[in-house]
Amino acid sequence: MPDSSPDLMRQTGETNSDAGTRPVVLSVRDVTVAFGEKVVLENLSLDVYRGEILGFVGASGTGKSVLLRTVLGLVPKKSGSVEMFGVDLDDASEQERVLVDMRVGVLFQHGALFSALTVKENIQVPMREYLDLPKPLMDELALLKLEMVGLPPDAADKFPSELSGGMIKRAALARALALDPDLVFLDEPTSGLDPIGAADFDELVRTLRDTMGLTVYMVTHDLDSLFSVCDRIAVLGGKKVLVDGTVDDMMQVEDPWVKSYFRGKRARQIDLSARAEVN
Amino acid sequence: MTGLMLTKDTADASSSNSDNRDHPPAIHSREEGSRTVWQLSGTWNTRSVHLVDAQMRELERTKAQQNVVIDISAVERLDTAGAWLVERLAAARINAGADVEILGASEAAQTLLPAVRRAIRSPESSSRERQPFFLIRWLELLGRAMESAWLDFIAGTYILGATIRGAQMKLGRGHAVNPAAIFNQIDRMGVGAIPVVVLICSIVGAIVAQQGAYQLRWFGAEIFIVDLVGILALRELGVLLTAIMVAGRSGSAITAEIGSMRMREEVDALKVIGLNPIGVLVFPRLVALVIAVPCLTIIANAATLGGGMLVALLYSGIPPEAFIDRLHASVDLSTIFAGLIKAPFMALIIGIVASVEGMKVGGSAESLGRHVTSAVVKSIFVVIVLDGLFAMFYVAIGF
CATH class of the missing domain: 3.30.750.24 (STAS domain)
Structure with missing residues (x-):
C-alpha cells in the first residue's frame, strides 16, 4: 500500500472496503467504442475517486489511449456515459462543459506543446482563454508553475524544440496545471525518460497531488510508477476493466496477462526493492 | 494533503x-x-x-x-x-x-x-533589459539582414557545390544520379505545371495584344502589335511568368518537403547513413527544374503568342496568316534564345533558394511556414533581379 493512502482514509473516515462512499470525480459507465466494425471497448465501467492516483495499465493495443481520448471527448462513443464532477458530459450545457474543462488538465504522451510558443506562453494559453488576469500576474503564475514542476526559470522563454524530452514532459505538466485543475490525465508520463528522471517525475506527481489536492489518472507502462506512486491500479483487457485494486490485489489475480505483468521477472525485482525501501 | x-x-x-x-x-x-x-x-x-x-x-x-x-x-x-x-x-x-x-x-x-x-x-532577477535607442535598433536590424543575406549566399553556393559533387558522401558504390527520382520530379514540377502556365501566359499575351492594339490604333499601326507581342513574349514574358509560377508552385514544395524532413530528423538520418542529404534531396529537384523550366518556357512562349494571335484576330481583324507572316519579319532565332537562355539559370536560382530555406527550417510549425513564405518571396525577387541583369548584359553585348 502506498504510504499516503492509509493516512487519507484515517482522516476522512473512509475505508478501502467501503470505496463506494468516497467522492467519485470521474465515472465511466457502460462505455462502448467502436471504429467501424471493430469494437475496441465494450460496456466498460470505471470510477476514479477524489485524491487518488490511479494507474491504468494494459497490453499495447487494448485501448488505453482510446479510453483516455473517449473520456476527454476526442473520440465519439457508441453508447454509455462519462461523468466528471457529477456532470454528464453528453447532457452538459456549454457553460457546464467549460466549467468542467477548467477543472481538468491533460498531459499528452509527447507533450503536445505548441511549437510556435515559448514555454511560458504555452502555460499561459489556458489562462488567457479562461481567465482575466493582468499580464504581470500571469507571468508570475507561469513561473510559479514552472518552479512547481521543477524547471529552472530560464526555461520559461525557451521554445519546445530547445528542450530535452524530460523538460518537455515537465513543461507540458506545467501547462496541464495552469488552471489549478482538480483532475489531471497523464498519458504515459514517464515513457522516454531515463529511470532517474522517471522516478523524479513520479515523485513530482505525488508531491503535486499532496500540495494541490489533485486526482490523477495515469496511463502507464512503468512498473516503477505503478509500485511507487499509484494508490490503485486498473487493468484493461478484453475490452473492459479486468481488475482494479492495489498492487497487493494484483498479486492475487490469476489472469495470465496480469499474472505475467505483475509477477513477471522484472516486476518481482522492483517489488522486492520497493518493499526493501519501505522497510 | x-x-x-x-x-x-x-x-x-x-x-x-x-x-x-x-x-x-x-x-x-x-x-x-x-x-x-x-x-x-x-x-x-x-x-x-x-x-x-x-x-x-x-x-x-x-x-x-x-x-x-x-x-x-x-x-x-x-x-x-x-x-x-x-x-x-x-x-x-x-x-x-x-x-x-x-x-x-x-x-x-x-x-x-x-x-x-x-x-x-528577489525582484532584481526579473528586471527587464532596457531597449536601445531606435536608431541603434534600426542599424542592428540592417546589420542582421546583411549578414543573413551573406550567409544565404554562402549556403546557396554550398548547395550548388554539394549538388554537383553528387549523392554519396563517402566514396563508395551507388550512383550519383537517380533517374527515377529526376523523372518523378520533372513530372510533378514540369508536366503538372503546364495547365496553369498555359492559362496564365495566354491571358497575359491576350492582354498585351489588346492594350497594344488599342494604343497603336491611333497611329493606324495595329499590325505592329505582332512585333510587340512577339518580342515581349519571347524575350521576357514567357520565361518570367514561367519562373514566377514555378517559384510559387515548386519552390514552396521543395522548401516544405526538405523542411518537414528536417523537423523529423530524416535529414540527420541520411547523414548518419552516409549519404549527402543535399545530393539525395536537392540534386534530383535541381536537375528536374533545370530540364523542366526551359521546356515550360517554350510552351509558355507558344501560349503567349497564341493569346496575342487570338486577340489580333478578334479585336483588330488581323488574320493568323498575316500574324505569322509579320512574326517572321520581326523575330529571329536570337530573340527566342535571348529568352530561353535565361530559363535554366532561373530554375537553378529557384531550386537553390528553396533548398537553402528548407535547410534553415527549425523545430516549430511556425518556422516551416515562415521559411516557405520567404522561399517564394526571395526566389521571385531573385528571378526578377536576374532578368534585369540579363537585360543589361544583352544591351552591353548588343544581343
Whole structure:
C-alpha cells in the first residue's frame, strides 16, 4: 500500500472496503467504442475517486489511449456515459462543459506543446482563454508553475524544440496545471525518460497531488510508477476493466496477462526493492 | 494533503454549480496595537485572484515598516494562485524590513504555502533589459539582414557545390544520379505545371495584344502589335511568368518537403547513413527544374503568342496568316534564345533558394511556414533581379 493512502482514509473516515462512499470525480459507465466494425471497448465501467492516483495499465493495443481520448471527448462513443464532477458530459450545457474543462488538465504522451510558443506562453494559453488576469500576474503564475514542476526559470522563454524530452514532459505538466485543475490525465508520463528522471517525475506527481489536492489518472507502462506512486491500479483487457485494486490485489489475480505483468521477472525485482525501501 | 482536499470539498464534487456559491476575495485591514492585521476572506483561486491582485500590489508597496499579520483563517478556498499572492505579499513586506506572520493557515495551506514560497525570487532577477535607442535598433536590424543575406549566399553556393559533387558522401558504390527520382520530379514540377502556365501566359499575351492594339490604333499601326507581342513574349514574358509560377508552385514544395524532413530528423538520418542529404534531396529537384523550366518556357512562349494571335484576330481583324507572316519579319532565332537562355539559370536560382530555406527550417510549425513564405518571396525577387541583369548584359553585348 502506498504510504499516503492509509493516512487519507484515517482522516476522512473512509475505508478501502467501503470505496463506494468516497467522492467519485470521474465515472465511466457502460462505455462502448467502436471504429467501424471493430469494437475496441465494450460496456466498460470505471470510477476514479477524489485524491487518488490511479494507474491504468494494459497490453499495447487494448485501448488505453482510446479510453483516455473517449473520456476527454476526442473520440465519439457508441453508447454509455462519462461523468466528471457529477456532470454528464453528453447532457452538459456549454457553460457546464467549460466549467468542467477548467477543472481538468491533460498531459499528452509527447507533450503536445505548441511549437510556435515559448514555454511560458504555452502555460499561459489556458489562462488567457479562461481567465482575466493582468499580464504581470500571469507571468508570475507561469513561473510559479514552472518552479512547481521543477524547471529552472530560464526555461520559461525557451521554445519546445530547445528542450530535452524530460523538460518537455515537465513543461507540458506545467501547462496541464495552469488552471489549478482538480483532475489531471497523464498519458504515459514517464515513457522516454531515463529511470532517474522517471522516478523524479513520479515523485513530482505525488508531491503535486499532496500540495494541490489533485486526482490523477495515469496511463502507464512503468512498473516503477505503478509500485511507487499509484494508490490503485486498473487493468484493461478484453475490452473492459479486468481488475482494479492495489498492487497487493494484483498479486492475487490469476489472469495470465496480469499474472505475467505483475509477477513477471522484472516486476518481482522492483517489488522486492520497493518493499526493501519501505522497510 | 487531506486538509486541502477538504478546502476544495467546500464545493461538493457532485454539484456542478458550485462556482455560483463562491464569495469574492476580500482584504480587511485593521490596526492591532503596533501591528497591522490584514484579514483575507473569500475564495482565493486562479479564477478570482485578478480581483485583488492590484490591491495586494498596493499593500506590497506601502512604505510603513510596521509588523504585519496576514490572517487567512477566513479564506474559503486557496489554490496555488491565491497562495502565490499571499506569499508575494509576505516576501515584499519582509524585504521592506517588517516582520510577517501568517495566521490561520489550514492544514492544506500549510503544505501549499511553503511549496509556493520556493518560487519567490528577489525582484532584481526579473528586471527587464532596457531597449536601445531606435536608431541603434534600426542599424542592428540592417546589420542582421546583411549578414543573413551573406550567409544565404554562402549556403546557396554550398548547395550548388554539394549538388554537383553528387549523392554519396563517402566514396563508395551507388550512383550519383537517380533517374527515377529526376523523372518523378520533372513530372510533378514540369508536366503538372503546364495547365496553369498555359492559362496564365495566354491571358497575359491576350492582354498585351489588346492594350497594344488599342494604343497603336491611333497611329493606324495595329499590325505592329505582332512585333510587340512577339518580342515581349519571347524575350521576357514567357520565361518570367514561367519562373514566377514555378517559384510559387515548386519552390514552396521543395522548401516544405526538405523542411518537414528536417523537423523529423530524416535529414540527420541520411547523414548518419552516409549519404549527402543535399545530393539525395536537392540534386534530383535541381536537375528536374533545370530540364523542366526551359521546356515550360517554350510552351509558355507558344501560349503567349497564341493569346496575342487570338486577340489580333478578334479585336483588330488581323488574320493568323498575316500574324505569322509579320512574326517572321520581326523575330529571329536570337530573340527566342535571348529568352530561353535565361530559363535554366532561373530554375537553378529557384531550386537553390528553396533548398537553402528548407535547410534553415527549425523545430516549430511556425518556422516551416515562415521559411516557405520567404522561399517564394526571395526566389521571385531573385528571378526578377536576374532578368534585369540579363537585360543589361544583352544591351552591353548588343544581343
